[in-house]
Amino acid sequence: MEFKEAKNKFVQTWGALGSQWGINKTMAQIHALLMVSHEAVSMEDIMEELQISRGNASMNLRALMDWGIVYKEYKAGERREYFTAEKDLDELAVKISRERSKREIKPALKVLKEVSSITSDNTAEEKHFVDQTTKLYDFVLKADNMLDKMTEYKDNWLAKLVVKIMK
Amino acid sequence: MEFKEAKNKFVQTWGALGSQWGINKTMAQIHALLMVSHEAVSMEDIMEELQISRGNASMNLRALMDWGIVYKEYKAGERREYFTAEKDLDELAVKISRERSKREIKPALKVLKEVSSITSDNTAEEKHFVDQTTKLYDFVLKADNMLDKMTEYKDNWLAKLVVKIMK
DNA sequence: TTAAAGTTTCAAAAAAAAATGAAAGTTTAT
DNA sequence: ATAAACTTTCATTTTTTTTTGAAACTTTAA
Numbered sequence: 215m216e217f218k219e220a221k222n223k224f225v226q227t228w229g230a231l232g233s234q235w236g237i238n239k240t241m242a243q244i245h246a247l248l249m250v251s252h253e254a255v256s257m258e259d260i261m262e263e264l265q266i267s268r269g270n271a272s273m274n275l276r277a278l279m280d281w282g283i284v285y286k287e288y289k290a291g292e293r294r295e296y297f298t299a300e301k302d303l304d305e306l307a308v309k310i311s312r313e314r315s316k317r318e319i320k321p322a323l324k325v326l327k328e329v330s331s332i333t334s335d336n337t338a339e340e341k342h343f344v345d346q347t348t349k350l351y352d353f354v355l356k357a358d359n360m361l362d363k364m365t366e367y368k369d370n371w372l373a374k375l376v377v378k379i380m381k
Numbered sequence: 382m383e384f385k386e387a388k389n390k391f392v393q394t395w396g397a398l399g400s401q402w403g404i405n406k407t408m409a410q411i412h413a414l415l416m417v418s419h420e421a422v423s424m425e426d427i428m429e430e431l432q433i434s435r436g437n438a439s440m441n442l443r444a445l446m447d448w449g450i451v452y453k454e455y456k457a458g459e460r461r462e463y464f465t466a467e468k469d470l471d472e473l474a475v476k477i478s479r480e481r482s483k484r485e486i487k488p489a490l491k492v493l494k495e496v497s498s499i500t501s502d503n504t505a506e507e508k509h510f511v512d513q514t515t516k517l518y519d520f521v522l523k524a525d526n527m528l529d530k531m532t533e534y535k536d537n538w539l540a541k542l543v544v545k546i547m548k
Numbered sequence: 549t550t551a552a553a554g555t556t557t558c559a560a561a562a563a564a565a566a567a568t569g570a571a572a573g574t575t576t577a578t
Numbered sequence: 579a580t581a582a583a584c585t586t587t588c589a590t591t592t593t594t595t596t597t598t599g600a601a602a603c604t605t606t607a608a
Contacts, residue, residue, distance in 0.1 A: 215495065215496070215498075215499050216499065217499060217501070217502075217506075217507050217510065220495075220496040220499045220510070220514075221496075221510060223492060223495070223496050224492070224493075224496045224510075224514060227489055227492040227493075227496075228489075231485060231489050233403065234403045234484075234485050235402060235403045235485075236400065236401045236402050236403040238565080238566065239566085240566075240567080249513055249517075250509065250510045250513050250514065251509075252505055252506050252508075252509035252510075257584090257585080266567075266568090267567060267568045267569065268568085268569075268585080268586090269567070269568060269569065269570095269586080269587075269588085270566075270567050270568070272585065272586055272587085273566095273567090273586085273587085276586085293575080293576070293577095293582095293583055293584060294583080294584070295584080295585080301513065303516060303517065303520040307520075307524075317401075318398060318401050318402075322394055322395075322398050325390060325391070325394040326391075326394075328382065328387075328390070329382070329387040329388075329390050329391045329394075331382075332382050332383065332384060332387045334384070335384075338419055339384075339419050340384050341419075342417065342418075342419035343384065343387070343388060343391075343417045343419075346416060346417050346468065347387075347391060347417065349470060350416075350470065353470045353474075357474075405595080405596065406596085407596080407597080424554090424555080433597075433598090434597060434598045434599065435555080435556090435598085435599075436556080436557075436558085436597070436598060436599065436600090437596080437597050437598070439555065439556055439557085440556085440557085440596095440597090443556085460552095460553060460554060460605080460606070460607095461553085461554070462554080462555080
């Protein structure tokens with residue numbers, strides 16, 4: 215396999231993976247492209263490589279910057295804007311985790327708390343509902359906190375956790 | 382908030398969360414409904430509660446059973462099939478992790494391995510590509526393994542991991 | 549064996565999500 | 579102040595995904 219083919223395969227695969235996890239294909243593809251580019255890439259180049267429109271490129275670049283995983287770069291004496299991706303994978307994981315937690319998990323937790331707090335009139339049905347949603351709330355909260363700790367400490371997370379537990 | 386309202390809110394929220402993570406809304410809603418139902422539910426009831434067609438219900442129930450998180454139940458002397466969800470959340474997490482790993486992560490890893498193995502002709506561009514995809518492969522593999530270990534040991538994962546590290 | 553009660557399948561329709569592209573907006577150099 | 583170079587926005591179109599519903603299929607009971 216030669217370089218161009220490999221690069222294209224990578225971009226397509228990353229795009230498909232994105233779709234499966236609720237991230238739009240183009241957004242994931244742009245991210246993939248920037249990840250493996252050794253230098254900053256212009257919007258023109260992105261449009262050209264991925265065969266997408268200016269509007270599409272612009273909107274998805276904005277979304278990636280909102281996630282904090284793509285940055286704008288200005289080259290001296292050039293009008294045009296260039297883009298780079300966060301290339302440190304630990305840092306990337308931290309940012310993706312934080313955003314997904316903030317945008318999706320936290321609001322879901324809020325709802326779980328609400329619905330598990332109804333004053334049940336003690337039918338078996340209602341008791342089961344309260345019980346199950348309470349468990350779910352606790353579970354999701356625990357998982358969310360764990361992810362937070364893991365990403366906070368990056369590679370170091372296990373060591374710190376162990377230290378904390380042992381003292 | 383009364384029970385019916387809370388139940389509905391829960392089902393809607395779980396459906397929305399599903400969509401954001403690449404699981405179709407109806408599938409997530411059926412799962413939510415079964416999770417909080419104290420007894421097995423028929424296809425009729427699911428269609429009625431979620432206002433969906435028979436075909437939709439049938440296909441998504443099949444998908445949930447393929448994931449191993451919903452079961453068919455037969456009631457003595459009844460023709461009709463009933464459905465229940467896996468209600469143990471640790472078990473649910475294990476099954477979801479395993480399926481997503483098998484269906485999505487493993488195939489992506491295979492591609493990452495392929496594309497990172499091109500014989501680079503040592504331009505800076507190609508070197509960077511190989512370097513970055515190799516790092517990505519290692520990272521995703523590590524994350525996938527970690528999730529596997531965590532779910533394998535469920536609540537016990539940290540203890541076992543610590544034991545392993547200390548010996 | 550047949551018909552009733554139920555389930556599955558899949559082509560077609562509908563809905564939702566994403567992409568386009570042209571007009572409006574911005575910035576910079578002169 | 580103007581125009582060139584570039585970016586953003588958003589109504590419309592396209593694509594993708596999901597849903598429908600009716601026909602085919604399966605199972606059970608009489």
